[in-house]
Amino acid sequence: MSKISLRVNGRLQTVDFDPTTPLLYVLGDELGLRGPKFGCGMAQCGACTVILRGRAVRSCVTPVNAVGQDEVTTLEGLGTPEKPHPIQQAFINEGAAQCGFCLSGVILTAKVLLDEKPKASDQEIRKALADVLCRCFAHVRMLRAIRTYADTRNV
């Protein structure tokens, strides 16, 4: 165990942890965050996705000691129910979920892509989401929400 400082959603927090622990467990168990979720523990599905250094990262396979002082953003770090981020608002407008367990992977992966490539084509969006899994298959609404968000932010 060792004391580790983490910057998560704009706050610096110190946790006492085995430094090899995957980031996901620290976020969920120590910091009480609900956004990133355990899906597979093998980086196969995306449910545990967070944003780190501008990239969508699978927190289930990222040791907490690899994070350093870099900011970690989870789904709840983007916006709140009262003041959602525009991409979250687009998902709200479309009702783009069923169970909603996969949303960290879907929303954060799409956001990272569109931050990097604001004019991404539908094909590029699909490619970026090619390793994100939604087993309720809310694909139609999710991709519509991402398209709407991309189009509005480019205006």
Place this chain on the structure above:
Amino acid sequence: MSVTRRDFLKSSGALIVSFSAISLIEPFAVAQGPFATHPSHVDPAKLDSWIAVAADGTVTAYTGKCDFGQGMFTAQTQLVAEELCVPINRVKLIQCDTSVTPDQGTTSGSQSTPTNFDSANLAQASATAREALLVMASKHLGEAADQLTVADGVITGKTGRRVTYAELIGSNRFNIPLNTTARRRSPAQWTVLGKPVPSLDRAALMTGQFEFVHNVRVPGMLHGRVVRPPEVGATVASVDESSVAQIPGFVKVVVRNNFVGVVAEKQWQAVQAAGQLRIRWSPGTGLPAQKTFYDSLRKQPSRDVLIVNSNDVEQKLAAAGTVVRATYAYPHQMHGSVGASCAVADVKPDRATVWSATQSVYPTRSIVAKLLGLPLEGVRVIYVRGSGCYGLNGADAVSFDAALLSHAVGRPVRVQLSRQDEMAWENFGSACVIEQRAGIDHNGTIVAWDCETWVASRGGGPGYDHPGNVITGVLAGYAPEPITPRAAAEPTGELRNGNNAVPSYLVGCISGKCGGGGTVRSERVLSHTVLSPFFTGPLRSPVRLQNTFAHECFMDELSAQVKADPVAFRLQHLRETRIIDVLKSAADAARWEKRPSPIPNLARTGTVSGRGIACVAYEGDNGYSALVAEVDVDQASGRVRPSRFTIALDCGPISNPDGLRNQIEGGILQGMSRALVEEVTWDDKQVTSKDWATYDSLYLGFEIPTIDVILMNPTGVSATGAGETAITVVAAAIGNAIFDATGARLREAPFTAERVKAALQVNG
């Protein structure tokens, strides 16, 4: 808060309650949190079990049907708001908590809408409450009840005098039974129900605030993991606790019969302990070769049911001008929830609380009580939503895991399954073999249809009494419910087509009463339930999807045999108007070109396109759908890409058209994934499809076909389920479209590129 005795539980309507009475129970957890609002009202015959009005006029409703993401929370909230004439934000819905909600069995089988949205249970309770309030207002205002109007929880008389619900009842109880003659508000009057109310969980979900069972944290909580056997049937020879004792935070290794789990202070420590624990397992019992699995199913002893039998099928087949035969096969598939299942249990010496994503809080309570040797009234199961389940995923098993581990350590334990725990040991959807024979006369009319099915099964939902129906129970020493071989008796009573074993085109006559949807009079449907080597359980449209795949593809084969248009040929053999209506609507919307399949002048190379149709009366009478699939088939690779789906769906009066569309879109795409790529695999010892690298699913990168939805929305009929009606017809419609495009008939799902190529070669 006063606690009265737990009411007498009864079975009512669709409820299935396997015990008849519970007496003088003191609920132990009534002081807890938001669930303490209305304890001990569980008699479904009493209005207070369903509806409470608070002093501020808000309405609390209690339901035993829960939301997994299918929209049942929002729809039921709309229902209560509609019947009680209050704004939706004044309704608070409490779902599935054994200490406060009525026992409505299991939330499954597209039964929540028929159960709670027609003329019983929650709908009837809500209507009863409104009428009771009107009677109270009539007395209060001195005006006749039929002269009163009600809106926004305020009742107004002809004179303009007003009284609020809060003034009439405050936080008192109604103390009346459900009124069986209470009138529902008609769809023409609806202002909340029937409207596309945005799902109430959206903002919390999209911003990561929603509490899933995975997020439940209890003070003093430890973390557990289970260690499942390495092979099917392997048993524990010895467990070496010292192999993990040095892991920091390690608490305990728990062994009960062949159940093994570890508990640690932190989750990562439990994960490591589960991985490092040295266990000597006896060899497993072995598995049948997958290659010959379908043949082996047919050779097993079986429990047989004759669903219809006109006793003249063999003669009619012998006399028919043409007899067509085909055998269809459908694999074991997975629920494959994105989230590995999770539960939290807090077991004390005399009681237990379990936070669970089970579809069945009362049955789960019963099983936990059995496993722990606790009295039923000592166990409380609280539903907290998990990852979408689509049926019996690992939610029940992990609830039992958590209970066993917490029991062993005397502290609350959260158990999160690993991906492999989930996928290797969940209750898969049944594999099926379906053998079809039909006779056609010289006019191109079907004169006889014989169908024989083999359904591979083991265990299932644990219900109130069978822990061994899922993996945890078996490991802890309970057997699954046996499949006792039995010959079929002649069918009696009403036609029971809950599994869609009877094709829509048969008359379905038993002793002169004909409950089928079609015109074919010579009919026999015989089902064999056989033992699967794997646990099975309900998976979205259980067995109905498999049967519909076989019936609707075979109907297409018959159409092709007589060179008839597949829609016209179906219509020729149907008399159930609601199937006819969806069939015509889907065909019209898809601009169906009237011609036989396959398409004329088949191209033998390159990418070709085709269309296929399939329809169903789900569970015989619980919703109707027809789907046109348009697909492209790359004949070089065998890859199938659906380009467009057009569906017409009739579920009676619609509760929430937006929620319904969401279910239909998801159902079609999930059906597409199951039709094209999903299949459980195994070697001679164990399941080998244990993660997303070894079990295929369509990801978000898949090119999504256009989906056109036609909602029939008839009134004057009962509301039916709608969560499974769309998925049921997808594999058949795609299979028929592949045939239309290529002339190759796929009789085994999924239609992988390899299988499509093989079928093209046979055909070519």
